[in-house]
Amino acid sequence: MLSAGDVPSLTDVLLERRIIVCVGSGGVGKTTTAATLALAAARRGKRTLVLTIDPAKRLANSLGLQALGHQVQEVDRALVRTGAPSQTGELHAMMLDQKAAFDEVVAKHAKDPQAVKRILTNPVYAQISGSLAGAQEYAAMAKLHDFDQTGSWDTIVVDTPPTAHALDFLDAPRKLSEAIDSPAIEWFRKLQGGSGSGWSFVGKTGAFVLKRLAKFVGSQFIDDLGVFFTEFNDILGGFRKRAEETFALLRQPRVGFVLVASPEPMAVREALFFHERLVTAAMPFVGFVVNKVHPALPTNADEPAVVAALSANPGIAALGLSGTTKTMAAQALFSAHGELETLAEADRAAIEQLRAAGGAKSLLIEVPLLRDDVHDVQRLVGLERYLLA
Ligand SMILES: Nc1ncnc2c1ncn2[C@@H]1O[C@H](COP(=O)(O)OP(=O)(O)OP(=O)(O)O)[C@@H](O)[C@H]1O
Numbered sequence: 001m002l003s004a005g006d007v008p009s010l011t012d013v014l015l016e017r018r019i020i021v022c023v024g025s026g027g028v029g030k031t032t033t034a035a036t037l038a039l040a041a042a043r044r045g046k047r048t049l050v051l052t053i054d055p056a057k058r059l060a061n062s063l064g065l066q067a068l069g070h071q072v073q074e075v076d077r078a079l080v081r082t083g084a085p086s087q088t089g090e091l092h093a094m095m096l097d098q099k100a101a102f103d104e105v106v107a108k109h110a111k112d113p114q115a116v117k118r119i120l121t122n123p124v125y126a127q128i129s130g131s132l133a134g135a136q137e138y139a140a141m142a143k144l145h146d147f148d149q150t151g152s153w154d155t156i157v158v159d160t161p162p163t164a165h166a167l168d169f170l171d172a173p174r175k176l177s178e179a180i181d182s183p184a185i186e187w188f189r190k191l192q193g194g195s196g197s198g199w200s201f202v203g204k205t206g207a208f209v210l211k212r213l214a215k216f217v218g219s220q221f222i223d224d225l226g227v228f229f230t231e232f233n234d235i236l237g238g239f240r241k242r243a244e245e246t247f248a249l250l251r252q253p254r255v256g257f258v259l260v261a262s263p264e265p266m267a268v269r270e271a272l273f274f275h276e277r278l279v280t281a282a283m284p285f286v287g288f289v290v291n292k293v294h295p296a297l298p299t300n301a302d303e304p305a306v307v308a309a310l311s312a313n314p315g316i317a318a319l320g321l322s323g324t325t326k327t328m329a330a331q332a333l334f335s336a337h338g339e340l341e342t343l344a345e346a347d348r349a350a351i352e353q354l355r356a357a358g359g360a361k362s363l364l365i366e367v368p369l370l371r372d373d374v375h376d377v378q379r380l381v382g383l384e385r386y387l388l389a
């Protein structure tokens with residue numbers, strides 16, 4: 001039992017919170033971290049779901065997600081439970097198809113099955129659902145909201161999309177609302193008069209503009225646009241309501257945000273910015289996972305001694321090099337070691353910046369840069385020892 005003031009470990013967080021959201025900038029290791037945490041929860045007896053987004057192909061394969069897309073699939077139980085602390089947990093995984101998730105939101109809020117069909121087959125919808133600002137992130141959050149409501153998961157771990165900027169993710173509901181409320185869309189909606197009866201209410205100016213527009217894009221497109229806005233108008237309320245509910249859900253104490261970063265300067269800047277944003281928005285921040293850290297090496301500044309020791313190393317001796325070549329090889333190793341030290345030092349400075357921002361009450365976990373990609377269940381189990389240390 002934790003007493004007030006104690007910093008919980010990531011294991012405590014994992015066992016206590018129902019939803020863990022892994023956020024961070026592109027390529028830092030969000031998907032890997034989400035998969036590792038989900039597996040760790042399952043191995044501790046939780047019925048777990050991991051919602052992944054575009055995992056690397058080999059990782060998807062090892063989670064059994066190769067051909068599925070947008071369906072929940074159980075990861076091989078034997079694989080999950082081998083050597084695990086509990087033999088009752090389960091890991092289910094889903095690779096989110098963001099377009100399909102957006103379609104589901106439409107289906108849920110449209111007034112009847114015919115309206116769903118009309119919207120989903122409308123060419124304007126096909127265009128807009130993929131490119132509306134924040135639509136994809138919104139869809140991911142909507143899916144989380146659905147899964148949370150089913151109540152059938154002990155733990156849900158959520159991976160987030162590789163947005164160019166980490167903030168896009170939190171801004172998604174607002175962005176989507178703004179895009180839908182944009183002056184251009186509003187104009188079209190007004191032309192329609194909300195009557196759902198095509199373009200009969202457009203008035204003189206509207207008719208003129210539409211005629212000119214039709215010249216460029218074709219009258220069929222204008223008709224599609226008209227139908228789309230009438231139909232879509234009906235479901236906007238539902239979209240907004242869902243966005244608000246999801247935002248409220250993300251603020252609850254049973255949620256935990258894990259901010260994944262790498263020690264790269266850009267990633268650190270983004271992580272600091274994102275942390276600030278989470279705190280301001282009163283979202284429950286758990287801590288930083290700093291991934292791909294260069295391990296600190298033992299230092300020895302005495303070059304001749306190190307070079308002599310390296311020259312005597314059996315590996316170098318086995319190369320059968322002559323005296324000077326052997327020394328040159330040892331010197332090359334020494335300077336490579338020096339470069340690694342410099343990288344490790346830069347990483348330390350970056351980590352301290354994050355630690356200072358997070359403060360005494362949050363976690364900071366370091367995961368070393370590993371020699372290989374993390375693409376199967378065994379390697380995910382291997383990562384556990386760093387993440388849950
Ligand atoms: N600690 C590590 N050491 C070495 N490689 C790693 C480590 N963590 C993750 N990787 C590898 O780095 C790559 C990117 O990781 P991952 O896909 O988890 O990042 P991401 O943040 O989800 O990326 P994106 O923003 O594109 O979705 C993968 O190939 C993964 O196997």
Ligand SMILES: [Mg+2]
Nearest residue numbers: 030031053054
């Ligand atoms: Mg990813």
